[in-house]
Amino acid sequence: MASITLKDVVKRYGTGPKANQVIHGVNAEIADGEFVVIVGPSGCGKSTLLRMVAGLEEISGGTISIGGRVVNDTEPSERDIAMVFQNYALYPHMSVFDNMAYGLKIAKVPLAEIQQRVDKAAKILELGQYLQRKPRELSGGQRQRVAMGRAIVRQPQVFLFDEPLSNLDAKLRAQTRLEIQKLHAELGVTSLFVTHDQVEAMTLAQRMIVMNGGRMEQIGTPEEVYHRPATTFVAGFIGSPPMNLIKGVSEGARFIVDGQALPLPGAAPRAGELILGLRPEHASLSAAGNPGWQLKVEMLEMLGAERLVYCSAGHVLFTVRVEATLVPPKVGDIVSLQAAPDQLHWFDPATTQRIA
Amino acid sequence: MVERRATLGILAHAVMVLGMLIVAFPLYLAFVASTHTAQEIVQAPMPLLPGSHFWDNYVAALTGHGGGAGSNAPVGRMMWVSLVTALVIAFGKIAVSLLSAFALVYFRFPFRGFFFWAIFVTLMLPVEVRILPTYKVVSDLGLLNSYAGLTIPLIASATATFLFRQFFLTVPEELVEAARIDGAGPMRFFWDILLPLSKTSMAALFVIQFIYGWNQYLWPLLATTSEDMYPVVVGIKRMIAGGDSGNEWNIVMATAIMAMLPPAIVVIFMQRWFVKGLVDTEK
Numbered sequence: 001m002a003s004i005t006l007k008d009v010v011k012r013y014g015t016g017p018k019a020n021q022v023i024h025g026v027n028a029e030i031a032d033g034e035f036v037v038i039v040g041p042s043g044c045g046k047s048t049l050l051r052m053v054a055g056l057e058e059i060s061g062g063t064i065s066i067g068g069r070v071v072n073d074t075e076p077s078e079r080d081i082a083m084v085f086q087n088y089a090l091y092p093h094m095s096v097f098d099n100m101a102y103g104l105k106i107a108k109v110p111l112a113e114i115q116q117r118v119d120k121a122a123k124i125l126e127l128g129q130y131l132q133r134k135p136r137e138l139s140g141g142q143r144q145r146v147a148m149g150r151a152i153v154r155q156p157q158v159f160l161f162d163e164p165l166s167n168l169d170a171k172l173r174a175q176t177r178l179e180i181q182k183l184h185a186e187l188g189v190t191s192l193f194v195t196h197d198q199v200e201a202m203t204l205a206q207r208m209i210v211m212n213g214g215r216m217e218q219i220g221t222p223e224e225v226y227h228r229p230a231t232t233f234v235a236g237f238i239g240s241p242p243m244n245l246i247k248g249v250s251e252g253a254r255f256i257v258d259g260q261a262l263p264l265p266g267a268a269p270r271a272g273e274l275i276l277g278l279r280p281e282h283a284s285l286s287a288a289g290n291p292g293w294q295l296k297v298e299m300l301e302m303l304g305a306e307r308l309v310y311c312s313a314g315h316v317l318f319t320v321r322v323e324a325t326l327v328p329p330k331v332g333d334i335v336s337l338q339a340a341p342d343q344l345h346w347f348d349p350a351t352t353q354r355i356a
Numbered sequence: 357m358v359e360r361r362a363t364l365g366i367l368a369h370a371v372m373v374l375g376m377l378i379v380a381f382p383l384y385l386a387f388v389a390s391t392h393t394a395q396e397i398v399q400a401p402m403p404l405l406p407g408s409h410f411w412d413n414y415v416a417a418l419t420g421h422g423g424g425a426g427s428n429a430p431v432g433r434m435m436w437v438s439l440v441t442a443l444v445i446a447f448g449k450i451a452v453s454l455l456s457a458f459a460l461v462y463f464r465f466p467f468r469g470f471f472f473w474a475i476f477v478t479l480m481l482p483v484e485v486r487i488l489p490t491y492k493v494v495s496d497l498g499l500l501n502s503y504a505g506l507t508i509p510l511i512a513s514a515t516a517t518f519l520f521r522q523f524f525l526t527v528p529e530e531l532v533e534a535a536r537i538d539g540a541g542p543m544r545f546f547w548d549i550l551l552p553l554s555k556t557s558m559a560a561l562f563v564i565q566f567i568y569g570w571n572q573y574l575w576p577l578l579a580t581t582s583e584d585m586y587p588v589v590v591g592i593k594r595m596i597a598g599g600d601s602g603n604e605w606n607i608v609m610a611t612a613i614m615a616m617l618p619p620a621i622v623v624i625f626m627q628r629w630f631v632k633g634l635v636d637t638e639k
Contacts, residue, residue: 054533054537055536055537056533056536056537075536075539076533076536076537077536077537077538077539077540078539081537082537083533083534083537085530085533085534086530087528087530088530089528089530089531089533089534090534091531091534091535091549092553093549093552093553102535102538102540102548103537103538103539106538106539106540106544107539150534150538
């Protein structure tokens, strides 16, 4: 097992003034045996970062160490890592057994040991009866397991997953997610997992790295990221439906949004322009006239167990999540919104950083 | 065809049979001619049914005992020369093209684009255009009347390189990366992964290139002067003396039939692979 250290990691394509920088100095320390998920929208550089750890992309600046050893100039095969690709990248002409054994054969592992390691991996992944099949004779989920088996048999220090679940259907994805969790608990190998899916990130991660535009916005446990998002980006990206982010001006215990003054349960951290964050699930509605923000209902969405109520203050739209069992307000009604004081997030509109 | 009407089926078959007859009749006539004596053939009308001299004519052709006005070199030897030439050209072309396509697709080296275009431009130049300089080079190297002289100038192939390049470009990038992580070096990747995946393309190319090599006429005509290095295609021509001299048409036709056999066998036996290699997209 090994830790991974990213220090000021930079990636740019091209050189000179025309260089296109896609990773802007990422720093992170991933502990031995930890399961870390890198999450972000497409094009945020999360896959590039993973591929730099794997050694498939050159590192333009900074250092990456695996197990205390700087690997900037080390070949992928010598970094003691294994990678699971999005489309599995199985060798189409080789049987499942040969796919898993190929890396070991090249490493000149004795045949008996190859046999034993592949058998063990096949047992863990329930692939035993498919060992002689070709990848094209397998279903998507089985191929995915072969790809994981290929990683397991190498007994690496680090597992790298590049969106391994995105080609599976929803049901299989949930199932495989659990399998990966189980596998990690069993093997305890340091893992880096890239995904754009926040549910995958929240459920799998011991800690998660949220990336945007080649920058690391936040690193922390799923609870930290959810309860104390470091930036407005993280606040809007994690959580579904996304957090309400409302630009306004705070004046004492009032927050002025689009000409309307909303009373605050407590004082804002400072006066002046601020962004207020409030998760739809942390607000509740009651009849107009109750203390709270008087808003007009614009739209309703029924999601089964819950209902989304969209209400407006001037031109600003709030989303509120209410239990579906409650009698919903009607479109056009005025309702009163209450927010718990400890569930308000404050961000600086200039830097988008969290204030409180 | 979705429609299942009897008349349409009959018509379709009639057209097919007619077309086949038009293609097959000259071949049949050549075969008939190869089973008669020289005198029987030149009579008018020529017999349309096989005669009784099949064995005599073919043995005479193979061993070189036909007594015509043209060359009577043994065809057995010519067939051997043709076979070696065609095989060396086919395998040589495939090997060289695979390696050059591999270099073009998977390696970053200076002037890569230039080399690609240089190869591509030669696509437009057939052998005939560069035949004089090629002859000069081959003759200066002392390669006339040798297998090397017959094959080497024909081995470089832009078409095959281009075909393999296009195929390699469709191999997913992740496969290369998975192999890198597995620790396979470039040649190991080429040998273990790229070659097995190219099998069908190689088979298709083999068919095309074998026939190409077998049917070479102009180049062997220049590069060989001794009878024991004639490929059979050149040999046929040499058997036919010009002017009014009497030719042993029965022997010539027997030779022609024999010259047709190897390419036909290659096509028949490799048909499945050939079609697969040209249409297959499964990787």
